[in-house]
Amino acid sequence: MARSKEYDEPEVLDKAMRLFWEQGYEKTSMTDLVDHMGIHRRSLYDAFGDKRTLFLKALDRYGSFIAGNLKAGIKQAETAADALRFVFKYAIDDKEGCPSGCLLVSSAVELAARDEEADAKTVHGFESGEELMAGIIAWGRQNGEFTSAVAAKELAESLHNALLGIRVLSRTSVSREKLYRIVDVSMGLLR
Structure with missing residues:
Protein backbone atom coordinates (compact mmCIF):
# COMPACT_ATOMS: atom_id res chain seq x y z
CA MET A 1 0.00 0.00 0.00
CA ALA A 2 1.39 3.42 -0.95
CA ARG A 3 1.96 5.91 1.81
CA SER A 4 -0.04 9.09 1.68
CA LYS A 5 1.75 12.41 1.58
CA GLU A 6 2.35 13.91 4.98
CA TYR A 7 2.60 17.45 3.65
CA ASP A 8 0.69 19.92 1.53
CA GLU A 9 2.53 20.15 -1.82
CA PRO A 10 1.58 23.78 -2.67
CA GLU A 11 2.55 24.84 0.85
CA VAL A 12 5.99 23.25 0.72
CA LEU A 13 6.52 24.60 -2.81
CA ASP A 14 5.75 28.08 -1.45
CA LYS A 15 8.41 27.53 1.21
CA ALA A 16 10.96 26.53 -1.43
CA MET A 17 9.99 29.53 -3.56
CA ARG A 18 10.55 31.91 -0.65
CA LEU A 19 13.90 30.34 0.21
CA PHE A 20 15.14 30.61 -3.39
CA TRP A 21 13.75 34.17 -3.48
CA GLU A 22 15.69 35.10 -0.37
CA GLN A 23 18.97 33.25 -1.03
CA GLY A 24 19.14 32.58 -4.76
CA TYR A 25 19.69 29.26 -6.49
CA GLU A 26 23.39 28.65 -5.86
CA LYS A 27 23.37 29.57 -2.18
CA THR A 28 20.40 27.31 -1.43
CA SER A 29 21.49 23.75 -0.65
CA MET A 30 19.34 20.64 -0.60
CA THR A 31 19.83 20.56 3.17
CA ASP A 32 18.51 24.15 3.37
CA LEU A 33 15.49 23.12 1.31
CA VAL A 34 14.76 20.02 3.40
CA ASP A 35 15.04 22.02 6.63
CA HIS A 36 13.02 24.99 5.36
CA MET A 37 10.31 22.96 3.62
CA GLY A 38 9.89 20.64 6.59
CA ILE A 39 9.81 17.45 4.52
CA HIS A 40 12.12 14.48 4.25
CA ARG A 41 14.83 14.52 1.61
CA ARG A 42 13.34 11.45 -0.09
CA SER A 43 9.91 13.12 -0.20
CA LEU A 44 11.47 16.20 -1.76
CA TYR A 45 13.11 14.13 -4.49
CA ASP A 46 9.97 12.05 -5.05
CA ALA A 47 7.68 15.07 -5.32
CA PHE A 48 9.90 17.61 -7.04
CA GLY A 49 12.89 15.81 -8.52
CA ASP A 50 16.28 17.44 -8.14
CA LYS A 51 17.12 20.95 -6.92
CA ARG A 52 17.04 22.45 -10.40
CA THR A 53 13.61 20.98 -11.19
CA LEU A 54 12.31 22.26 -7.85
CA PHE A 55 13.76 25.67 -8.63
CA LEU A 56 12.04 25.80 -12.03
CA LYS A 57 8.73 24.85 -10.36
CA ALA A 58 9.37 27.56 -7.76
CA LEU A 59 9.86 30.10 -10.57
CA ASP A 60 6.49 29.13 -12.03
CA ARG A 61 4.90 29.39 -8.58
CA TYR A 62 6.48 32.82 -8.11
CA GLY A 63 5.09 34.03 -11.43
CA SER A 64 1.59 32.93 -10.46
CA PHE A 65 1.95 34.41 -6.98
CA ILE A 66 3.05 37.83 -8.24
CA ALA A 67 0.53 37.92 -11.10
CA GLY A 68 -2.31 37.10 -8.72
CA ASN A 69 -1.30 39.80 -6.25
CA LEU A 70 -0.82 42.42 -8.96
CA LYS A 71 -4.11 41.67 -10.69
CA ALA A 72 -5.99 41.83 -7.39
CA GLY A 73 -4.46 45.22 -6.57
CA ILE A 74 -5.01 46.60 -10.07
CA LYS A 75 -8.70 45.66 -9.87
CA GLN A 76 -9.00 47.95 -6.85
CA ALA A 77 -7.51 50.96 -8.69
CA GLU A 78 -9.88 53.70 -9.78
CA THR A 79 -7.56 55.04 -12.50
CA ALA A 80 -4.85 53.63 -14.72
CA ALA A 81 -2.32 55.90 -13.02
CA ASP A 82 -3.36 54.44 -9.67
CA ALA A 83 -2.95 50.95 -11.11
CA LEU A 84 0.59 51.67 -12.31
CA ARG A 85 1.47 53.27 -9.00
CA PHE A 86 0.22 50.12 -7.29
CA VAL A 87 2.54 47.98 -9.45
CA PHE A 88 5.53 50.13 -8.49
CA LYS A 89 4.46 50.32 -4.83
CA TYR A 90 4.19 46.53 -4.77
CA ALA A 91 7.82 46.30 -5.93
CA ILE A 92 9.05 48.88 -3.42
CA ASP A 93 7.20 48.26 -0.18
CA ASP A 94 7.88 45.28 2.01
CA LYS A 95 5.29 42.57 1.74
CA GLU A 96 4.61 40.69 4.94
CA GLY A 97 6.38 37.35 4.93
CA CYS A 98 8.10 37.96 1.59
CA PRO A 99 11.76 38.60 0.86
CA SER A 100 12.68 41.88 -0.79
CA GLY A 101 13.53 42.10 -4.46
CA CYS A 102 12.33 39.79 -7.20
CA LEU A 103 13.00 36.10 -7.76
CA LEU A 104 12.80 36.58 -11.55
CA VAL A 105 15.38 39.37 -11.52
CA SER A 106 17.70 37.42 -9.22
CA SER A 107 17.32 34.33 -11.40
CA ALA A 108 18.02 36.26 -14.58
CA VAL A 109 21.22 37.67 -13.13
CA GLU A 110 22.35 34.40 -11.56
CA LEU A 111 21.32 31.79 -14.14
CA ALA A 112 19.98 33.10 -17.46
CA ALA A 113 23.36 33.15 -19.21
CA ARG A 114 23.94 29.45 -18.53
CA LYS A 153 4.34 48.58 -26.07
CA GLU A 154 7.37 50.88 -26.05
CA LEU A 155 6.12 52.75 -22.99
CA ALA A 156 5.46 49.43 -21.25
CA GLU A 157 8.99 48.24 -22.06
CA SER A 158 10.50 51.40 -20.62
CA LEU A 159 8.34 51.41 -17.49
CA HIS A 160 9.00 47.71 -16.96
CA ASN A 161 12.72 48.34 -17.22
CA ALA A 162 12.40 50.98 -14.50
CA LEU A 163 10.41 48.48 -12.43
CA LEU A 164 13.17 45.87 -12.78
CA GLY A 165 15.75 48.40 -11.64
CA ILE A 166 13.58 49.27 -8.67
CA ARG A 167 13.30 45.59 -7.79
CA VAL A 168 17.09 45.37 -7.73
CA LEU A 169 17.50 48.54 -5.68
CA SER A 170 14.81 47.43 -3.21
CA ARG A 171 17.21 44.71 -2.02
CA THR A 172 19.73 47.36 -1.01
CA SER A 173 19.75 50.11 1.59
CA VAL A 174 18.62 52.71 -0.99
CA SER A 175 15.89 54.86 0.53
CA ARG A 176 12.27 54.34 -0.35
CA GLU A 177 12.10 58.06 -1.10
CA LYS A 178 14.64 57.64 -3.91
CA LEU A 179 12.71 54.68 -5.32
CA TYR A 180 9.50 56.71 -5.36
CA ARG A 181 11.30 59.57 -7.12
CA ILE A 182 12.31 57.08 -9.81
CA VAL A 183 8.64 56.07 -10.09
CA ASP A 184 7.55 59.69 -10.46
CA VAL A 185 10.07 60.39 -13.21
CA SER A 186 9.24 57.13 -14.98
CA MET A 187 5.53 57.82 -14.90
CA GLY A 188 6.27 61.22 -16.39
CA LEU A 189 6.78 59.34 -19.68
CA LEU A 190 3.02 58.86 -19.79
CA ARG A 191 2.16 62.55 -19.97
Whole structure:
Protein backbone atom coordinates (compact mmCIF):
# COMPACT_ATOMS: atom_id res chain seq x y z
CA MET A 1 0.00 0.00 0.00
CA ALA A 2 1.39 3.42 -0.95
CA ARG A 3 1.96 5.91 1.81
CA SER A 4 -0.04 9.09 1.68
CA LYS A 5 1.75 12.41 1.58
CA GLU A 6 2.35 13.91 4.98
CA TYR A 7 2.60 17.45 3.65
CA ASP A 8 0.69 19.92 1.53
CA GLU A 9 2.53 20.15 -1.82
CA PRO A 10 1.58 23.78 -2.67
CA GLU A 11 2.55 24.84 0.85
CA VAL A 12 5.99 23.25 0.72
CA LEU A 13 6.52 24.60 -2.81
CA ASP A 14 5.75 28.08 -1.45
CA LYS A 15 8.41 27.53 1.21
CA ALA A 16 10.96 26.53 -1.43
CA MET A 17 9.99 29.53 -3.56
CA ARG A 18 10.55 31.91 -0.65
CA LEU A 19 13.90 30.34 0.21
CA PHE A 20 15.14 30.61 -3.39
CA TRP A 21 13.75 34.17 -3.48
CA GLU A 22 15.69 35.10 -0.37
CA GLN A 23 18.97 33.25 -1.03
CA GLY A 24 19.14 32.58 -4.76
CA TYR A 25 19.69 29.26 -6.49
CA GLU A 26 23.39 28.65 -5.86
CA LYS A 27 23.37 29.57 -2.18
CA THR A 28 20.40 27.31 -1.43
CA SER A 29 21.49 23.75 -0.65
CA MET A 30 19.34 20.64 -0.60
CA THR A 31 19.83 20.56 3.17
CA ASP A 32 18.51 24.15 3.37
CA LEU A 33 15.49 23.12 1.31
CA VAL A 34 14.76 20.02 3.40
CA ASP A 35 15.04 22.02 6.63
CA HIS A 36 13.02 24.99 5.36
CA MET A 37 10.31 22.96 3.62
CA GLY A 38 9.89 20.64 6.59
CA ILE A 39 9.81 17.45 4.52
CA HIS A 40 12.12 14.48 4.25
CA ARG A 41 14.83 14.52 1.61
CA ARG A 42 13.34 11.45 -0.09
CA SER A 43 9.91 13.12 -0.20
CA LEU A 44 11.47 16.20 -1.76
CA TYR A 45 13.11 14.13 -4.49
CA ASP A 46 9.97 12.05 -5.05
CA ALA A 47 7.68 15.07 -5.32
CA PHE A 48 9.90 17.61 -7.04
CA GLY A 49 12.89 15.81 -8.52
CA ASP A 50 16.28 17.44 -8.14
CA LYS A 51 17.12 20.95 -6.92
CA ARG A 52 17.04 22.45 -10.40
CA THR A 53 13.61 20.98 -11.19
CA LEU A 54 12.31 22.26 -7.85
CA PHE A 55 13.76 25.67 -8.63
CA LEU A 56 12.04 25.80 -12.03
CA LYS A 57 8.73 24.85 -10.36
CA ALA A 58 9.37 27.56 -7.76
CA LEU A 59 9.86 30.10 -10.57
CA ASP A 60 6.49 29.13 -12.03
CA ARG A 61 4.90 29.39 -8.58
CA TYR A 62 6.48 32.82 -8.11
CA GLY A 63 5.09 34.03 -11.43
CA SER A 64 1.59 32.93 -10.46
CA PHE A 65 1.95 34.41 -6.98
CA ILE A 66 3.05 37.83 -8.24
CA ALA A 67 0.53 37.92 -11.10
CA GLY A 68 -2.31 37.10 -8.72
CA ASN A 69 -1.30 39.80 -6.25
CA LEU A 70 -0.82 42.42 -8.96
CA LYS A 71 -4.11 41.67 -10.69
CA ALA A 72 -5.99 41.83 -7.39
CA GLY A 73 -4.46 45.22 -6.57
CA ILE A 74 -5.01 46.60 -10.07
CA LYS A 75 -8.70 45.66 -9.87
CA GLN A 76 -9.00 47.95 -6.85
CA ALA A 77 -7.51 50.96 -8.69
CA GLU A 78 -9.88 53.70 -9.78
CA THR A 79 -7.56 55.04 -12.50
CA ALA A 80 -4.85 53.63 -14.72
CA ALA A 81 -2.32 55.90 -13.02
CA ASP A 82 -3.36 54.44 -9.67
CA ALA A 83 -2.95 50.95 -11.11
CA LEU A 84 0.59 51.67 -12.31
CA ARG A 85 1.47 53.27 -9.00
CA PHE A 86 0.22 50.12 -7.29
CA VAL A 87 2.54 47.98 -9.45
CA PHE A 88 5.53 50.13 -8.49
CA LYS A 89 4.46 50.32 -4.83
CA TYR A 90 4.19 46.53 -4.77
CA ALA A 91 7.82 46.30 -5.93
CA ILE A 92 9.05 48.88 -3.42
CA ASP A 93 7.20 48.26 -0.18
CA ASP A 94 7.88 45.28 2.01
CA LYS A 95 5.29 42.57 1.74
CA GLU A 96 4.61 40.69 4.94
CA GLY A 97 6.38 37.35 4.93
CA CYS A 98 8.10 37.96 1.59
CA PRO A 99 11.76 38.60 0.86
CA SER A 100 12.68 41.88 -0.79
CA GLY A 101 13.53 42.10 -4.46
CA CYS A 102 12.33 39.79 -7.20
CA LEU A 103 13.00 36.10 -7.76
CA LEU A 104 12.80 36.58 -11.55
CA VAL A 105 15.38 39.37 -11.52
CA SER A 106 17.70 37.42 -9.22
CA SER A 107 17.32 34.33 -11.40
CA ALA A 108 18.02 36.26 -14.58
CA VAL A 109 21.22 37.67 -13.13
CA GLU A 110 22.35 34.40 -11.56
CA LEU A 111 21.32 31.79 -14.14
CA ALA A 112 19.98 33.10 -17.46
CA ALA A 113 23.36 33.15 -19.21
CA ARG A 114 23.94 29.45 -18.53
CA ASP A 115 20.54 27.83 -18.10
CA GLU A 116 18.17 27.97 -21.06
CA GLU A 117 15.09 26.95 -19.07
CA ALA A 118 15.72 29.50 -16.33
CA ASP A 119 16.31 32.11 -19.03
CA ALA A 120 13.06 31.19 -20.80
CA LYS A 121 11.08 31.38 -17.56
CA THR A 122 12.52 34.75 -16.58
CA VAL A 123 12.01 36.19 -20.06
CA HIS A 124 8.42 34.92 -20.04
CA GLY A 125 7.87 36.52 -16.64
CA PHE A 126 9.29 39.82 -17.85
CA GLU A 127 7.13 39.71 -20.98
CA SER A 128 4.07 39.09 -18.82
CA GLY A 129 4.97 42.15 -16.75
CA GLU A 130 5.30 44.27 -19.89
CA GLU A 131 1.93 43.00 -21.17
CA LEU A 132 0.32 43.88 -17.84
CA MET A 133 1.73 47.39 -18.05
CA ALA A 134 0.71 47.75 -21.71
CA GLY A 135 -2.84 46.87 -20.70
CA ILE A 136 -2.83 49.51 -17.99
CA ILE A 137 -1.41 52.05 -20.45
CA ALA A 138 -4.19 51.23 -22.94
CA TRP A 139 -6.75 51.75 -20.17
CA GLY A 140 -5.14 55.11 -19.33
CA ARG A 141 -5.26 56.18 -22.95
CA GLN A 142 -8.97 55.35 -23.18
CA ASN A 143 -9.56 57.55 -20.13
CA GLY A 144 -7.40 60.35 -21.50
CA GLU A 145 -4.87 59.96 -18.66
CA PHE A 146 -1.87 59.04 -20.80
CA THR A 147 -0.23 60.24 -23.99
CA SER A 148 -0.65 58.51 -27.31
CA ALA A 149 2.58 59.99 -28.69
CA VAL A 150 4.59 56.81 -28.02
CA ALA A 151 3.44 53.24 -28.70
CA ALA A 152 1.97 51.53 -25.63
CA LYS A 153 4.34 48.58 -26.07
CA GLU A 154 7.37 50.88 -26.05
CA LEU A 155 6.12 52.75 -22.99
CA ALA A 156 5.46 49.43 -21.25
CA GLU A 157 8.99 48.24 -22.06
CA SER A 158 10.50 51.40 -20.62
CA LEU A 159 8.34 51.41 -17.49
CA HIS A 160 9.00 47.71 -16.96
CA ASN A 161 12.72 48.34 -17.22
CA ALA A 162 12.40 50.98 -14.50
CA LEU A 163 10.41 48.48 -12.43
CA LEU A 164 13.17 45.87 -12.78
CA GLY A 165 15.75 48.40 -11.64
CA ILE A 166 13.58 49.27 -8.67
CA ARG A 167 13.30 45.59 -7.79
CA VAL A 168 17.09 45.37 -7.73
CA LEU A 169 17.50 48.54 -5.68
CA SER A 170 14.81 47.43 -3.21
CA ARG A 171 17.21 44.71 -2.02
CA THR A 172 19.73 47.36 -1.01
CA SER A 173 19.75 50.11 1.59
CA VAL A 174 18.62 52.71 -0.99
CA SER A 175 15.89 54.86 0.53
CA ARG A 176 12.27 54.34 -0.35
CA GLU A 177 12.10 58.06 -1.10
CA LYS A 178 14.64 57.64 -3.91
CA LEU A 179 12.71 54.68 -5.32
CA TYR A 180 9.50 56.71 -5.36
CA ARG A 181 11.30 59.57 -7.12
CA ILE A 182 12.31 57.08 -9.81
CA VAL A 183 8.64 56.07 -10.09
CA ASP A 184 7.55 59.69 -10.46
CA VAL A 185 10.07 60.39 -13.21
CA SER A 186 9.24 57.13 -14.98
CA MET A 187 5.53 57.82 -14.90
CA GLY A 188 6.27 61.22 -16.39
CA LEU A 189 6.78 59.34 -19.68
CA LEU A 190 3.02 58.86 -19.79
CA ARG A 191 2.16 62.55 -19.97
